[in-house]
Amino acid sequence: MPELPEVETVRRSLAPALEGRRFAHVTQRRPDLRFPLPERFAARLKGRRVSRLERRAKYILVHLDATPKAAEEVLIMHLGMSGRFTIHEANGASAPGRFHRGMPGAERHDHIVFDMEGGTRIVYADHRRFGFMDLVPEAALTACTHLAGIGPEPLGNEFSGPVLAERLAGRRAPIKAALLDQRTVAGLGNIYVCEALFRAGLSPRRIAATVATPLRSTRLAAAIRDVLEEAIVAGGSTLRDYAHTDGELGYFQHSFAVYGREAEACSKPRCGGTVARIVQSGRSTFFCSSCQR
DNA sequence: CGGGACTCCTGCCAGC
DNA sequence: TGCTGGCAGGAGTCCC
Numbered sequence: 001m002p003e004l005p006e007v008e009t010v011r012r013s014l015a016p017a018l019e020g021r022r023f024a025h026v027t028q029r030r031p032d033l034r035f036p037l038p039e040r041f042a043a044r045l046k047g048r049r050v051s052r053l054e055r056r057a058k059y060i061l062v063h064l065d066a067t068p069k070a071a072e073e074v075l076i077m078h079l080g081m082s083g084r085f086t087i088h089e090a091n092g093a094s095a096p097g098r099f100h101r102g103m104p105g106a107e108r109h110d111h112i113v114f115d116m117e118g119g120t121r122i123v124y125a126d127h128r129r130f131g132f133m134d135l136v137p138e139a140a141l142t143a144c145t146h147l148a149g150i151g152p153e154p155l156g157n158e159f160s161g162p163v164l165a166e167r168l169a170g171r172r173a174p175i176k177a178a179l180l181d182q183r184t185v186a187g188l189g190n191i192y193v194c195e196a197l198f199r200a201g202l203s204p205r206r207i208a209a210t211v212a213t214p215l216r217s218t219r220l221a222a223a224i225r226d227v228l229e230e231a232i233v234a235g236g237s238t239l240r241d242y243a244h245t246d247g248e249l250g251y252f253q254h255s256f257a258v259y260g261r262e263a264e265a266c267s268k269p270r271c272g273g274t275v276a277r278i279v280q281s282g283r284s285t286f287f288c289s290s291c292q293r
Numbered sequence: 294c295g296g297g298a299c300t301c302c303t304g305c306c307a308g309c
Numbered sequence: 310t311g312c313t314g315g316c317a318g319g320a321g322t323c324c325c
Contacts, residue, residue, distance in 0.1 A: 003319090034301070034320090058319075081318050082303080109303090128302045130319065145321095173296060181296095182320080190318065281297065283318070 002079045004058060004154070004187030005231035009250060010085060011055045017087050017120050018050045018062060027113040034080060034132040044135060045075065045114075057150050057186035063138065072138035076146055080130025090119025151185045154224050159185070161218030168217065171208035175220075176280050178208035185224065191237060191259045192227055194286045198258045199223035203292045204278075204285045230255065258286040266290060 002010070026042035038044070047067070054061040062075035077083075109127035116122065124131075136144045151167060152159045167184050168175070178184050179193045188196070197204050200223040202211060211217055231237060236250030253260075257267050258275050266273040266288040273290025 078319080080302090080320090126302095127304070128318090130302065132320095171295080177296080180319085282299085284316090 002058060002081070002083070002236070003189035003192050004055075004228055005192070005234075005252065006236035006250065007058045007060060007079060007187070008055050008232050009236040010079065011053050011060050013087070014060070014085060014122065015053045017116065017122060019052055020050065021120070022047055022049045022117045023114060024117045025115040027115070029111050029113070033111060033126060033129050035134075037133060038135045041133070041135065044070075044073075048073075056147060056153070057182055058189070059146060061141070074136055074138055074141050076134040076136060076144070077124075078132050078146070080126060080128065080132065082128040083124065083126040083131030086123050086125070088121040088123065090121075150182050154185050154187060154221075154228055159221060159225070161214065161221040164221045164224075165212040165214070165217035168208045168212040173208050174204060174280055175202060175206050175208045175211050176204035176285050179224075180281075180283070187228070188224065190283050190285075191256070192224070192231065194259045195227045195257060196220065196224040198287060198292060199227060201292055203289070204280060204287050206293075258288060261286060 023045045024047075026045045028037060028042045031037060045064075048070075049065045051063045051065050054063065058078060060077045060079075062077065064073045064075060066072045107125075109125045109129075110123050111126055111129070112124040112133070114122040114124070124133075134144070134146065141147060152163055164185065168178060171178050171184075173181075175197065176193060179188050179196070180190065182188075194204070197220070200216070200220040202216060202220060211220060231250075231252040234250055234252035234255065237253040237256075261275045262277040264275050266275060268288065268291050271288060271291045273288040275286055275288055278285050278287075
């Protein structure tokens with residue numbers, strides 16, 4: 001399940017294959033992913049030159065140059081939970097590990113194929129089809145339905161304890177739910193919320209507004225930033241469906257302190273607690289009730 | 294408007 | 310061995 005570190009890892013590996021290049025041909029193998037693809041999606045991309053790739057929250061933004069007929073546009077891509085890109089270079093060397101998980105017939109889920117000038121082929125596969133793509137005018141990007149209202153980037157300069165405190169003030173939801181809400185902070189998902197709350201020593205059940213103190217919000221903001229930065233360095237986490245564009249796996253999952261560790265001893269020195277699993281708003285939450293308060 | 298429940302989809306795995 | 314049911318979860322929609 002790609003969260004910010006996984007999406008950032010994908011963005012970085014796609015960038016050299018896309019930036020400065022044109023789409024020679026785009027093959028759309030079904031009319032929709034999670035949502036219908038835009039009208040004439042493949043035709044509108046053909047011939048367009050990519051200026052740069054950017055990430056916002058869990059979205060990859062592919063900026064397209066203007067043409068005589070069209071203004072600058074942005075291809076918005078969201079991986080959902082099982083979206084995966086693989087890059088196949090023109091020399092015939094296809095990405096190793098394409099079917100590394102022994103997925104017979106996986107090509108059934110290859111929904112979009114981007115052929116770039118120069119011969120590089122980028123395949124988007126998404127067997128659960130929770131991902132989606134959209135094409136919007138550059139001028140309308142920040143106001144578009146996907147991005148409007150999304151909170152600050154946790155790795156950006158605009159994110160800090162006071163900023164987080166302001167966004168949690170008055171919120172009656174559990175802090176776990178508030179952090180999963182992309183309007184609070186951009187890019188967090190179930191895993192990194194659990195890990196950040198553990199590092200900050202805060203209970204996931206705590207009412208969000210009670211975290212809006214200088215001490216707690218500063219501690220939590222730092223924990224969020226630290227865990228995301230460490231995960232990016234590790235190439236993200238690989239669970240179930242996520243893999244890099246070359247089929248390689250991230251390895252941050254080995255660094256999880258609580259996620260997926262139900263009934264294990266808390267890793268905090270001298271804590272002595274046990275990792276518990278509870279369900280909050282239909283999602284598993286892992287935490288140590290001994291040192292997370 | 295905030296918050297929670299429900300929904301989409303498919304693969305995988307535990308349990309019978 | 311083969312089937313079934315539960316689970317995984319990002320984010321949109323709907324309802325209170």
